[in-house]
Amino acid sequence: MSTSTFPWLKGHGTENDFVLLPDPDGTIHGDLDAGLVRFLCDRHAGIGADGVLRVIEGSKQSYVEDGGDWFMDYRNADGSVAEMCGNGIRVFVRYLADEGLVGDKPVRVGTRAGVKEVVLNDDGTFTADMGEPALPRPSGIVVEANGHQWPALHVDMGNPHAVAFVDDLREPGWLLEQPGWSPVEAFPDGVNVEFVVRKGPNEVEMRVHERGSGETRSCGTGTCAVTVASARAARQELPVTYRVGVLGGAVTVTWRADNHLELTGPAVVHARGVFDRAWLPA
Numbered sequence: 043m044s045t046s047t048f049p050w051l052k053g054h055g056t057e058n059d060f061v062l063l064p065d066p067d068g069t070i071h072g073d074l075d076a077g078l079v080r081f082l083c084d085r086h087a088g089i090g091a092d093g094v095l096r097v098i099e100g101s102k103q104s105y106v107e108d109g110g111d112w113f114m115d116y117r118n119a120d121g122s123v124a125e126m127c128g129n130g131i132r133v134f135v136r137y138l139a140d141e142g143l144v145g146d147k148p149v150r151v152g153t154r155a156g157v158k159e160v161v162l163n164d165d166g167t168f169t170a171d172m173g174e175p176a177l178p179r180p181s182g183i184v185v186e187a188n189g190h191q192w193p194a195l196h197v198d199m200g201n202p203h204a205v206a207f208v209d210d211l212r213e214p215g216w217l218l219e220q221p222g223w224s225p226v227e228a229f230p231d232g233v234n235v236e237f238v239v240r241k242g243p244n245e246v247e248m249r250v251h252e253r254g255s256g257e258t259r260s261c262g263t264g265t266c267a268v269t270v271a272s273a274r275a276a277r278q279e280l281p282v283t284y285r286v287g288v289l290g291g292a293v294t295v296t297w298r299a300d301n302h303l304e305l306t307g308p309a310v311v312h313a314r315g316v317f318d319r320a321w322l323p324a
């Protein structure tokens with residue numbers, strides 16, 4: 043049964059920002075209403091965020107078989123469900139660590155894309171084992187924005203990405219709408235689109251239009267997809283490490299010899315409050 047007031051926190055990872063909803067027993071929010079998510083993420087009428095991270099004990103959720111120690115119930119700003127969030131998972135563990143809810147061991151975070159292990163590093167950053175990438179369609183994808191088209195690589199990080207190389211990050215123009223893609227059947231559930239420029243042998247910069255959230259200042263799963271596309275394009279051997287610059291900062295991604303992607307970056311929680319459902323529009 044949902045309560046009339048509930049706690050919330052706000053955090054970000056390289057300025058990809060989230061409202062966190064602690065719900066350890068899964069009883070505060072039931073199945074989390076999409077309308078509530080949209081309201082909380084609204085930057086003018088709500089709190090404002092790219093997405094919502096609901097925090098449930100792994101054994102108290104019923105979305106996946108193995109919910110890990112803690113399950114990250116991720117929702118995009120438009121209320122849709124996504125499988126995984128690479129910046130969100132670091133913010134999620136930042137919250138758990140701040141609250142003393144985890145010890146020194148790697149935290150097993152359950153997601154709809156499987157359990158991911160996250161560690162807190164001595165320098166305050168977090169490293170997430172993001173698992174193996176999949177390349178369902180190694181060629182033939184085209185993405186389109188503002189009348190321009192680019193060939194793109196489909197990289198699946200548990201959620202879908204299309205990575206396109208550009209000469210200049212201004213080339214795609216304003217990303218106010220979801221970029222188009224072809225063939226349409228490649229992404230039946232939509233896609234996150236990354237535009238990338240190479241800055242050096244192991245350094246790239248990117249912009250991203252996220253499915254369900256619009257253009258954001260960073261996307262962790264996107265930085266992994268971009269690393270895969272960049273290393274493949276340069277025919278680099280594994281392991282390989284990239285610095286990936288995003289609008290909100292930079293992260294480090296290592297594509298390990300065992301084919302796992304490891305994402306390292308900052309995560310902060312910077313505000314908290316109590317929300318009253320009576321404030322929701324009728």
Ligand SMILES: N[C@@H](CCC[C@H](N)C(=O)O)C(=O)O
Nearest residue numbers: 124127128129201261262263
């Ligand atoms: N910002 C996230 C990705 C969030 C989900 C994405 N919009 C989707 O729908 O797949 C990240 O940091 O990975």
